[in-house]
Amino acid sequence: MSSKPAIGFCGLGAMGFGMATHLVKQGYPVTGFDVYAPTLERFAKAGGTPSTSLSESAKDKEYYICMVATAQQAEQALFGSDGIVKSLPKGSVLYLTSTVPSSYAQSVEKKLGDVGRGDIYFIDAPVSGGAIRAADGTLSIMAGASEAAFEKGKFLLDELTAPSKLFIVAGGVGAGSNMKMVHQVLAAIHIISVSEAFGFAARLGLNGNDVREHVIGGKAWSWMFENRSVRTLKEDYFPGASAVTIILKDTGIITSMANLVDFPVPLCSIAEQLYITGLNKDFGAQDDAGLVRLWTSEPVASLAPLSDEDKNAKLELVSNLLNGIHLCAAAEGISFAKHLDVPLAQYYELCVEAAGGSTQYKEQGTKMIDILEGKQEQQGASLSSYRDGLKAAVTEARDKKIPLHLGNGALSLLEQAGKEQSLGSLLKLYSV
Amino acid sequence: MSSKPAIGFCGLGAMGFGMATHLVKQGYPVTGFDVYAPTLERFAKAGGTPSTSLSESAKDKEYYICMVATAQQAEQALFGSDGIVKSLPKGSVLYLTSTVPSSYAQSVEKKLGDVGRGDIYFIDAPVSGGAIRAADGTLSIMAGASEAAFEKGKFLLDELTAPSKLFIVAGGVGAGSNMKMVHQVLAAIHIISVSEAFGFAARLGLNGNDVREHVIGGKAWSWMFENRSVRTLKEDYFPGASAVTIILKDTGIITSMANLVDFPVPLCSIAEQLYITGLNKDFGAQDDAGLVRLWTSEPVASLAPLSDEDKNAKLELVSNLLNGIHLCAAAEGISFAKHLDVPLAQYYELCVEAAGGSTQYKEQGTKMIDILEGKQEQQGASLSSYRDGLKAAVTEARDKKIPLHLGNGALSLLEQAGKEQSLGSLLKLYSV
CATH class of the missing domain: 3.40.50.720 (NAD(P)-binding Rossmann-like Domain)
Structure with missing residues (x-):
């Protein structure tokens, strides 16, 4: 025994x-x-x-x-x-x-x-x-x-x-579930951002393998990107490892709670509509990495690799897109955590090492928390490079008729943050 | 001669x-x-x-x-x-x-x-x-x-x-085109709101004829709804009277200009992604009223009429959805016009009688202009009924797995407007 x-x-x-x-x-x-x-x-x-x-x-x-x-x-x-x-x-x-x-x-x-x-x-x-x-x-x-x-x-x-x-x-x-919920703010946004990024990239002609290598090795990294992209590249969706219905359920917990306490979660809401769209296309039981098919039906790893010259500027646009989304996701998650009195230092530590992690969260998250806790007089560095990067990506997408739901949502937030373009002015959008 | x-x-x-x-x-x-x-x-x-x-x-x-x-x-x-x-x-x-x-x-x-x-x-x-x-x-x-x-x-x-x-x-x-562009802010948002409303309604089991009658006769009226719904009910999309490519082009003029002058147009951006999605489904040359097919493939006029008891609460949700969208569209259009120094009184007068008109615009637009021009000390009546109406609609949509892109976008704005829930706090989101 x-x-x-x-x-x-x-x-x-x-x-x-x-x-x-x-x-x-x-x-x-x-x-x-x-x-x-x-x-x-x-x-x-x-x-x-x-x-x-x-x-x-x-x-x-x-x-x-x-x-x-x-x-x-x-x-x-x-x-x-x-x-x-x-x-x-x-x-x-x-x-x-x-x-x-x-x-x-x-x-x-x-x-x-x-x-x-x-x-x-x-x-x-x-x-x-x-x-x-x-x-x-x-x-x-x-x-x-x-x-x-x-x-x-x-x-x-x-x-x-x-x-x-x-x-x-x-x-x-209840405190554990609350912490999980605010962690899932990041997860909900990041998961669909993987598909939006791969879909955008594919429509620009980029091979998915090049995209993965570029993103994993740079500031646009997220845990979800590294994790999901393996399945995106292999089309390992049937059933894959994490069904659309799971993240849709988690996102619904977030948006329901946000409605209940009257808190804005614009990026989670956009993500939710995309998960629902995927569900309506019968992708529900399949892996969420397969939502790239909302953007393109071609396997993203099947595209002929571009020359370095052609490739680099386009990869940069993909990074811009993810950086802007991850930055705003961090603001949305941290602000919601603050609103719900979730201990922020613990939230930060948790997310950095868990599935909600991203380089942007890691680098900007502590600054955001310092601002929200009044520990920092200044409003943080300028966000104009994020905004301008997003503008370049959405402009290209507009020309090529590629929908960028999250990318445009994040850009709207940065534009709302006004001339100051600081972490403080971004966080103020969530200060209700 | x-x-x-x-x-x-x-x-x-x-x-x-x-x-x-x-x-x-x-x-x-x-x-x-x-x-x-x-x-x-x-x-x-x-x-x-x-x-x-x-x-x-x-x-x-x-x-x-x-x-x-x-x-x-x-x-x-x-x-x-x-x-x-x-x-x-x-x-x-x-x-x-x-x-x-x-x-x-x-x-x-x-x-x-x-x-x-x-x-x-x-x-x-x-x-x-x-x-x-x-x-x-x-x-x-x-x-x-x-x-x-x-x-x-x-x-x-x-x-x-x-x-x-x-x-x-x-x-x-240039001044004429500028005026037209800010008018099209309303048109771009209202056109796709017709499809979102009919799609939502159909998925709730409502017959399209009942929806039209209810909306046309109430506060959720818009010129676009009255105009487009005729074609929605008849599926008169081939080619109908106004192609998706036309409003997509106009929306692109708005979002490009907004990016250029760093102004947020969150609802226009959401609308643009939906028009692009329609284009990608080969609806581009067809009437924009046909975008209801992004929500449902069934003809909306073909549903069996519900009993009055069943019907009324659901029709109310559809009105809530449109009221919230129209209110926020008015704020977005008027704020952008202000930002571009478009004469606001003229803009108001024009839109009320043109294709951008809505009951919400008519009733709340003058108040918004008074606030933006500093003619009104107070920040306007409470918007909490709009917010709560939208919450009821998006909650139902969440349960039924119906995407409400604009509805959720408008709700995010109203939540961002914070506890005050005033026209002033809504307009402040566009004061950059």
Whole structure:
């Protein structure tokens, strides 16, 4: 018998499968539930114990991780008639690692009390980092819970993450989900910016491999670009690793919350309309990297490489586009975090190393936070190079009749920032 | 022989044909040039004199109207080797009624001097109002020129317009085109809002006839909605009356100028991306009312009518959507006009009666102008009902996975306008 405690797990999707099998590798006996039979078979082969019953998967498990796709699924899995909560032993720890509205995480805590299971230690612990890091046990995790819950259950979060990537967010249950949500502001904008950039580039005649090399090696880098572009170049969308429906769901959490608290998220809103457009084209179950097909039907890696002379000016336009978008995404994310009283230093540290990271965020994010926290008198360096770079890109796109939704959205923001063109004047657009 | 002077005319498209044949009906001998033979036949049947040579059409004509589609076409028609300018008699009046950048109109005036034809009286006189009003001689016309040019040539503008709809804009050549451009800010946003509204409505299950009746009879009215919806309901897009390429061209004039002078036009930019998307779907030569197909492939008039109970709440959401868009469009148009020193009272008067009109523009436009001109201490009534109406619409659209590009763009602006939710705080977003 293993010296490590038995773990119950529900939701063996791209992320969940990696997390659960990583725990198996660390020597935990893991009982995993999923609705999809082939996944259960794969899980058994990886050393896990498959289960076709939620209550079975939860029986006698002192630790249970729920990693389903949505709050609706979580509600059903946790509180359904054959659900998890009924079967968990007394004083067990329940982790909800799905991305859900913070209000939902809070409702779970309340409902546990309402159904007489206030004994369960509940940890609100959404994750970020993608399927590979899930399987490596190096995810970023944002967790909110009571001290008692962390005392009993933190060790398992440590197993799933690298030491510097576990963020205990002050504020209890809901604080983790809030942190995840503002992280996803960056993710939502960056993911579709990968497709917009590749689509723009392809329509300018650039080969996708040249685009990737240029972007990865420069200031236009983002974690999402580096990660998604591998699949864009291979057309690895069927199903790929992260479905359009997932980021659409996360974006909807952001825009719904923004509407609720009357906060402007113009770039997230643009991103949301594009994800919906992709869904309406039946791309929903496919990888979000495949949204490049909203711009071009040709495989981006199939274009004949251009001569260096031809290539360089065009690659520069692609960088301009991404730099401008990433800068404004940083302003939108940090401002929303501030508005929701999310601790900004922690938010910064988290995003820099997680899936929301970008060079622009890394370089300008601390300055933005200093301005918002009143630590910096000055309003930051001039943004006119970003604005002018975006203007060059959208002008070329206008001439070539290529839609640049995010690029134009970011340019509108920089133009609204007025003559001053400072980080301060950009942030003021979000100061409501 | 007619007692009225002979007129040369070039560009017998939807608008030009109406204008030229209206002059024929008024008793002018009109020689019309077009590149499309069937149009020339039609023109002959309507009593005009067709011509297949630009220089022929201009020979001995003391008055010449150029109504081609773009500045590029105008340049070729006016200054090409077999062009108009060479053939016009001394001291003739040349009217450019196409929608072109004001800088282009100014360049024509300069070039006339450069090629030794400074004797020609040049009038920059773009028009608005659609094909029917063109044929009725009741167009809105915005004209800029020298006093001498107006003295000699104004009578012909009077023929094409109703008395209250000729706007002589101070500032000489270019001023007419500038006025037209800021008018087109409204047109560009309103045209695509018709499709967004019908698409949203159809996806909610509303029959298009019910939508039209509701919108036309209420505060969500716009000239464009009333005009375009006739074609939307009949699917009269092939070619219909006003091609996507035309409004795309006009929108490009706006966004290019906005980039040049560093002014934000977020809603026009969103509209432009949608027109480009339509073009990329090969809708370019078809009527812009057909852009509803970006939202739904089903004919909007084919849906089974809903019961009154079901219908009313949904119709209200459609109105909310249009009201919010029209309000923000008014702010964008008026602010841009102010930025370009376009006379605001004249701009208001023009738009209210022209294709850019809307109930929101009519009701809120004067208040906006008073605020921008410092005539009003207060910042105007609360906009929270617009914001909340838009929130209801976009929330429904989010649930139903319907993209609302303009609706979300307008909502972002209203959220940026902050807690104050006043006309003043909305206009401040454009005060750069």
